[in-house]
Amino acid sequence: MMTEKHLLGLEGYPAENIETIIDTAFGFREVLERPIKKVPSLQGKTIVNLFYENSTRTRISFELAQKRLSADTINFSASSSSVNKGESFKDTVQNIEAMKIDAIVMRHPHPGAPLHLTKFVDAVVINAGDGTHEHPTQAILDLMSLKEHFGKIKGLKVGIIGDISHSRVALSNIHGLINLGAKVTLCGPPTLIPKYIEKLGVNISYNVDEVMDWADAINVLRIQMERMGVGLFPSTREYRNLFGITHERLNKHNKKLVIMHPGPMNRGVEIDSNVADSEQAIILDQVLNGVASRMAILYLLLGGKQEEN
Amino acid sequence: MKITKLNKNTIFKNGTIYDPYNQKKFKGDLLVSNGKIKQIGKVDYPKDAKIINCEGLIVTHGFCDIHVHFREPGREDKETLVTGAKAALAGGFTRVCVMPNTDPPLDDPESIRFIVEKAAETPVHIHPIGAISKGQKGSEITEMGAMKDEGAIAFSDDGIPVQNAYVMRLALEYGKMIGVPIINHAEDIPLRNEGVMNESEVSTRLGLVGNPDMAEAIMIQRDLDIAETVSSKLHVPHVSTKKAVNLIEKMKAQYSYITAEVTPHHLYFNDSALTTYDTNLKVAPPIRSEKDRKSLISALKNGIIDCIVTDHAPHTIEEKEAPFELAPFGMIGLESCFGAVNKILVKNNGFKIEKLIDLLTINPRQIMGFDSNLFNIGCEAEITVIDPQEEWTFSKNDIYSRSINSPFLSEKLKGKVKFTIVKGMLAEV
Numbered sequence: 001m002m003t004e005k006h007l008l009g010l011e012g013y014p015a016e017n018i019e020t021i022i023d024t025a026f027g028f029r030e031v032l033e034r035p036i037k038k039v040p041s042l043q044g045k046t047i048v049n050l051f052y053e054n055s056t057r058t059r060i061s062f063e064l065a066q067k068r069l070s071a072d073t074i075n076f077s078a079s080s081s082s083v084n085k086g087e088s089f090k091d092t093v094q095n096i097e098a099m100k101i102d103a104i105v106m107r108h109p110h111p112g113a114p115l116h117l118t119k120f121v122d123a124v125v126i127n128a129g130d131g132t133h134e135h136p137t138q139a140i141l142d143l144m145s146l147k148e149h150f151g152k153i154k155g156l157k158v159g160i161i162g163d164i165s166h167s168r169v170a171l172s173n174i175h176g177l178i179n180l181g182a183k184v185t186l187c188g189p190p191t192l193i194p195k196y197i198e199k200l201g202v203n204i205s206y207n208v209d210e211v212m213d214w215a216d217a218i219n220v221l222r223i224q225m226e227r228m229g230v231g232l233f234p235s236t237r238e239y240r241n242l243f244g245i246t247h248e249r250l251n252k253h254n255k256k257l258v259i260m261h262p263g264p265m266n267r268g269v270e271i272d273s274n275v276a277d278s279e280q281a282i283i284l285d286q287v288l289n290g291v292a293s294r295m296a297i298l299y300l301l302l303g304g305k306q307e308e309n
Numbered sequence: 310m311k312i313t314k315l316n317k318n319t320i321f322k323n324g325t326i327y328d329p330y331n332q333k334k335f336k337g338d339l340l341v342s343n344g345k346i347k348q349i350g351k352v353d354y355p356k357d358a359k360i361i362n363c364e365g366l367i368v369t370h371g372f373c374d375i376h377v378h379f380r381e382p383g384r385e386d387k388e389t390l391v392t393g394a395k396a397a398l399a400g401g402f403t404r405v406c407v408m409p410n411t412d413p414p415l416d417d418p419e420s421i422r423f424i425v426e427k428a429a430e431t432p433v434h435i436h437p438i439g440a441i442s443k444g445q446k447g448s449e450i451t452e453m454g455a456m457k458d459e460g461a462i463a464f465s466d467d468g469i470p471v472q473n474a475y476v477m478r479l480a481l482e483y484g485k486m487i488g489v490p491i492i493n494h495a496e497d498i499p500l501r502n503e504g505v506m507n508e509s510e511v512s513t514r515l516g517l518v519g520n521p522d523m524a525e526a527i528m529i530q531r532d533l534d535i536a537e538t539v540s541s542k543l544h545v546p547h548v549s550t551k552k553a554v555n556l557i558e559k560m561k562a563q564y565s566y567i568t569a570e571v572t573p574h575h576l577y578f579n580d581s582a583l584t585t586y587d588t589n590l591k592v593a594p595p596i597r598s599e600k601d602r603k604s605l606i607s608a609l610k611n612g613i614i615d616c617i618v619t620d621h622a623p624h625t626i627e628e629k630e631a632p633f634e635l636a637p638f639g640m641i642g643l644e645s646c647f648g649a650v651n652k653i654l655v656k657n658n659g660f661k662i663e664k665l666i667d668l669l670t671i672n673p674r675q676i677m678g679f680d681s682n683l684f685n686i687g688c689e690a691e692i693t694v695i696d697p698q699e700e701w702t703f704s705k706n707d708i709y710s711r712s713i714n715s716p717f718l719s720e721k722l723k724g725k726v727k728f729t730i731v732k733g734m735l736a737e738v
Contacts, residue, residue, distance in 0.1 A: 011514060089630075089631070090630055108632070110632035110633065110634045110635065111515055111516035111517050111586070111632075111633065111634065112516075112517075112586030112632060115585070115586055116586065116632055131516055131634070132516040132517075132518075133515060133516025133517075134516065168516060171514075171516060194512075194513045194519075195508060195513070195519070195521075196509055196513045197513050199510040199513075200510075200513070200514070
């Protein structure tokens with residue numbers, strides 16, 4: 001049973017809930033391997049996908065998860081201009097809620113927006129990424145992928161490489177991993193690592209080779225050009241030299257380091273193509289697990305019926 | 310709150326009278342006749358006198374807040390001089406200084422005259438602070454001389470720091486000539502970056518851009534140096550960090566024309582209160598860490614910080630209901646001020662109530678050059694009567710401002726303003 005109504009972030013989120021979601025998600029993984037990939041679990045439930053920011057994979061993943069569970073879904077994209085008025089946010093969501101819906105999956109450019117949303121609506125709120133704050137469903141699918149590969153999370157050594165400051169994926173992953181007993185080292189240029197983050201219980205390194213030596217798995221974050229002010233790092237060439245997960249670098253490490261990436265990738269910048277496509281990369285497993293874990297989250301939070309077929 | 314004209318004779322009976330100017334405290338009566346202080350201590354009892362029982366209450370100088378925003382002209386939907394004045398009365402303030410970040414800003418003699426004329430119609434004394442630079446753009450100083458003649462009491466670009474050190478030097482030099490304090494919002498703009506709260510573990514957890522304490526310290530150090538070099542009066546607004554306190558302490562030891570203020574919210578909250586993304590706690594400078602908060606309290610105790618101001622900054626509910634990053638900076642503070650600072654300083658930190666009253670009366674008046682010997686016989690009655698013991702919960706009903714953006718709502722406060730007397734009027738709060 002889930003102890004929280006919403007899924008807003010993994011900070012302080014009970015470890016048992018995460019484990020329940022992952023266990024349930026492995027069940028749905030099987031459903032996804034069947035010829036007929038649909039179950040009636042959320043028949044009659046209505047879910048709104050409220051995207052205030054562009055998204056390709058998260059949105060498709062959620063939509064697919066909803067369709068596989070037979071929920072009715074509505075998609076709403078807000079143009080960025082209407083986001084700039086707080087009032088319209090409140091009005092929009094209250095109007096949507098007035099139409100009797102069960103859940104809202106929201107992506108929003110501003111941290112805290114999902115918590116804000118819970119003040120205006122009674123529906124279940126699932127955070128699909130709020131600015132530079134959290135992206136809990138991404139972290140859960142990452143955890144699921146690690147568990148699939150290693151059979152456990154506890155004691156795993158995970159490096160998170162790249163732009164930590166502008167990454168909601170990093171923050172949710174840190175909370176989730178620490179919560180489940182993994183060890184985490186962050187690695188990136190100091191200009192992209194927020195001050196005080198070590199208080200979350202992580203280590204910090206500026207040497208990616210050391211981290212690759214140490215880790216069982218690394219999660220390579222996208223360098224988010226569109227989020228950056230100028231000068232946070234000098235050039236993509238410099239970044240690649242210091243932090244890029246290059247083929248040469250990977251070859252120096254003879255163990256089976258597992259490579260993850262939340263996508264979309266800048267091939268040739270933070271990760272080389274042949275690394276991304278190598279056997280050590282579980283990037284496409286992450287994508288499939290994304291659908292399964294989002295099915296599990298929706299199913300558990302919306303009190304879906306047991307599978308009947 | 311009931312506001313009525315004072316009777317010809319009004320007696321504040323059996324109160325504890327505290328005169329901060331003469332540092333005297335005694336039990337007694339105070340007679341106000343025709344809006345002026347007539348007798349203190351043992352008083353005559355004219356037949357027609359209205360008698361206000363002040364048993365258990367403190368009768369003292371009217372509070373003075375040298376840093377408020379009344380939004381007129383331009384944003385009368387948030388506050389006007391009249392609604393702001395009512396909020397002041399409710400908070401025990403008889404005299405306030407309004408900041409120039411209106412629309413248009415108060416950057417010429419005409420706009421100063423507009424405020425002075427409008428202020429005459431309100432129930433408290435309102436003094437405009439003029440802008441340092443034309444259009445608050447930080448490049449060219451305003452006609453400070455003519456503005457002072459119209460009633461400008463000090464100069465500040467308010468929330469916009471004077472980033473150019475040379476312009477700051479010119480403003481301080483010019484300010485010296487006309488004998489007014491210069492007030493600079495102390496944040497180095499590039500270092501502050503897009504910060505919306507204190508840079509700390511909390512900002513990292515919330516995914517919000519942090520405003521580091523060094524942004525304040527670096528600007529204050531610069532301003533202190535310039536003020537000392539050109540021998541001018543600098544008043545440092547809303548000090549928020551321990552680093553800034555240390556710098557001010559050091560400079561005050563060698564140069565005397567430095568004063569500083571602090572707000573109730575920086576004394577009351579620390580940044581862990583922001584974990585709910587409460588936009589009412591979004592202020593500039595930001596609510597800082599517990600370490601900073603404690604250092605502000607001891608700075609008040611040691612006289613490093615001279616006075617308390619509210620930085621009363623009304624905003625509409627629509628603006629404040631926006632996501633945290635988009636909401637404007639500022640909170641209202643006049644109505645909740647005394648209950649908040651009395652709780653923090655007197656109840657929780659052992660300040661004497663007289664010391665707190667000094668921080669709200671003579672100290673701010675002396676910074677701005679106002680008469681602070683208010684209990685002189687024949688002076689206009691500017692009186693505040695407080696109950697230092699009353700515990701109460703701050704609610705919307707206590708707000709007279711046109712806006713309600715206060716994080717003190719639902720907070721249990723201690724100490725309440727009962728009566729405010731100014732301009733021949735009696736406000737029963």
